[in-house]
Each structure stands twice: as structure tokens, then as C-alpha cells.
Amino acid sequence: MTSHVELQLDQLKRKILSYTHVDEAFLGNQLQQYAQFELKKGETLVKPNQQMNHFYYLASGCMCYYKMEDGEMKVLEFYTEDVFFTDLISYVNEVPSTHYLKAVEPTLVFGIAKADAERLFTASHQLERFGRLSMQEAFLKLFTRVERMSIRSNEERYLRLLEKRPDLFQRVPNYLIASYLGMTPVGLSKLRKRLKTNAPVG
Helix, strand or coil: CCHHHHHHHHHHHHHHHHHCCCCCCHHHHHHHHCEEEECCCCCCCCCCCCCCCCCEEEEEEEEEEEEEEEEEEEEEEEECEEEEECCHHHHHHECCCEEEEEECCCCCEEEEEEEHHHHHHCCCCCHCCCCCCCHHHHHHHHHHHHHHHHHCCHHHHHHCCCCCCCCCHHHHHHHHHHHCCCCCCCHHHHHHHHHHHHCCCC
16 A cells, blocks of 8 residues: 555655656655655744755645744745745855744655755756756745735735635634734734625625
């Protein structure tokens, strides 16, 4: 019988193949380089002053990527199933992280050490292409989010999140959603109430 972890590894393999073509037998062997990390709700994967030396794939669950600024939590991103993620600045520049990566719910991730990833990229041009594209994608998501935050109103950001990622509202506490949107929990509550009051009847 195929185990749950084997199914998740197969999911990881399919994700890599969505970026580039790699011989599946060769790729199957290379997946053994990925370590498995099972996180309980509230457990931290990375925290400030810790060196980020893994590139991760989120198989199931939800991770919150945030920093503390003047004692206040600033949520930058939520990572959910079937994405690659890391703390890019720490990983690329090999400096200690200034952020947290914490599980919002029970979470399973697979991670490959940077040194192992670079050996694989040297061994396979196609895997090197996958590494480059997946890293670019992770960077563009954060860059695009920062740009959106600067030009959109609270209401526009809220409605976009509701449209694009409605599952987050069932999976993530309101105070984290509010931080992600650049609002206070009270501000988010008032916005929701106003939108509900102004919603068309019937």
C-alpha cells in the first residue's frame, strides 16, 4: 500500500515536472535528497538569527511568514499546499534570517539543503532550470505583494484576497489575516461589517 508520505513525494515530483522535463527515474532518485519536516500547529520552522539553508516544498498545511517590528507582527505571506518557499534573503545571501516561518496548522514540508540542491543543479541542466524558475517565482510573489500593498486600498486588498484565496479565511486566525492586509483586527472587522451592510439584497 502506498503511504501518505509517498503520495506527497509523488506530488512534489509532479510539481518539479511542471517547471521542466526531467527523466522520472533520475528525478525519483534525487528526491531522496529532500528531508521531511512535520510541524505541529504553532511550531516554528525558522526564526530570527537562524541561518536559512533549505529550500522547501509545502505538501500539506499552512505556513505563516512574518517578522516582528516594534513589538508588532507583520505578516508577509501565507504558504499553502503545492508551493516552494524559503526566506529568500537569508537563503540567497547566506545571512541569518530576520523572519519567522511558523505553522498555522499541522503542516508537512519537504526541504532540500542548499548544498545538495546545488549539486543536483550541477548534475542536471533541467533541474538547474527548475531551481532557477521556482526561485524566481518565489521572489516575484513577494515583490508583487509589496507593490500591491502600496497602491491598493484596504478594501481592494481584502476583496482580492477573498477572491483569490478564500480558503485562508477558514484556516487562518483573523488577527493574522488583518496583519497580512496591513490592518488592525478591529479595522478588518469594521470593513467586513460595512461590506456586509452594503451588500445587495437578493
